Amino acid sequence: MLPREMTCDELAQAVTEYLDGALAPPDRDRFEAHRHGCATCHVLVAQWEDMVGSLARLEDRSKGATGSEKERLVALFRDHGFHRPGRRMPRVPLGLDSELAAPGDHLAYICEPEQDFMATVGFVAAAAAQGETCVLLGHDEANDRLDAGIRRVGLDAAALRRQDRLCFISGTSSADALLEEIGEQVKSAVDHGAPLVRIVGNLGWRRPDWPGDRDLLRLEASVTDAVRRLPVVVMCVYDFQGVLDRDLLLRGLACHPLTYRHNALRPNELYVPAESFLAALPPDLA
Numbered sequence: 001m002l003p004r005e006m007t008c009d010e011l012a013q014a015v016t017e018y019l020d021g022a023l024a025p026p027d028r029d030r031f032e033a034h035r036h037g038c039a040t041c042h043v044l045v046a047q048w049e050d051m052v053g054s055l056a057r058l059e060d061r062s063k064g065a066t067g068s069e070k071e072r073l074v075a076l077f078r079d080h081g082f083h084r085p086g087r088r089m090p091r092v093p094l095g096l097d098s099e100l101a102a103p104g105d106h107l108a109y110i111c112e113p114e115q116d117f118m119a120t121v122g123f124v125a126a127a128a129a130q131g132e133t134c135v136l137l138g139h140d141e142a143n144d145r146l147d148a149g150i151r152r153v154g155l156d157a158a159a160l161r162r163q164d165r166l167c168f169i170s171g172t173s174s175a176d177a178l179l180e181e182i183g184e185q186v187k188s189a190v191d192h193g194a195p196l197v198r199i200v201g202n203l204g205w206r207r208p209d210w211p212g213d214r215d216l217l218r219l220e221a222s223v224t225d226a227v228r229r230l231p232v233v234v235m236c237v238y239d240f241q242g243v244l245d246r247d248l249l250l251r252g253l254a255c256h257p258l259t260y261r262h263n264a265l266r267p268n269e270l271y272v273p274a275e276s277f278l279a280a281l282p283p284d285l286a
Helices: 008-020 025-037 039-064 067-080 114-118 120-129 140-152 157-162 175-191 213-227 246-253 274-279
Strands: 106-111 133-138 166-169 197-202 232-239 258-261 264-267
Touching: 008 025, 008 039, 008 213, 008 274, 025 039, 039 175, 106 120, 106 213, 106 246, 120 133, 120 140, 120 197, 120 232, 133 140, 133 175, 140 157, 140 166, 140 197, 157 166, 166 175, 175 197, 175 213, 213 232, 213 246, 213 274, 232 246
Parallel strands: 106 232, 106 258, 133 166, 133 197, 197 232
Antiparallel strands: 258 264
16 A cells, blocks of 8 residues: 655654654655655755754854853753753743743743733843844734834844844745744844744734634644754744634644743643644634
8 A cells, every 4th residue: 555645734743853864764755755746845844954954053163163152052052952852951031930941942922911911022031131033923013012012121122133133024824934934034043143042923813914724723833843953932922812713712722832821831731732733623724
């Protein structure tokens, strides 16, 4: 019997194992057959290959670095390198109370009142204080509110943008295009020597010029595995008042291994691994 053809969703979940050389030969053959026959997935794999190469070049550049820069880069790859096995250590101050995350974490920040939303500025401020890069992916209203909050706490947003340490990504009708743009921003930050990249997601659920529910859920589910071994922390903001469909809200939350709510970071009891999550999506979901 011929092996079943790999789907786009399955390839997206397997890409990090493929780059690590960890796929079993039959799965690797299915992966490569789909990759070479699907233009979208070919771009996706090329994007992650470029990103992995950028991370490897960081280690090479550390040989010519001096002092604290060299120590920082060497420590990054020793403790958090994408090929390093074992448990990832939570050492990244989130800027949310005293909570710590590990590089590769993907968390949902569940906010309800306005002050909770503005507390996400602390996540950006922590990045600025530690020389990290922050990517803000969101609809225009959310990006404007965050930009205003950043200025309110005294950060020079314009200077951070000139230094490529703060960038904004607005909506597009293609989830693949969003993922590609995120990848390019992460690659650029790593190439410039950023010790960590933070991504804040305020997705435009059911907004004009944004992907549909199914594509955004596929994006959310794919992110967890895509960043697991990268020096990246992703925080997606879920505003209970902004997402009117509770079923959609619960599905989105299920894509995140961690949640931050009521001043505490916790394992998410609703989390469903990407492969199972994507297989269970209703076929009629737009």
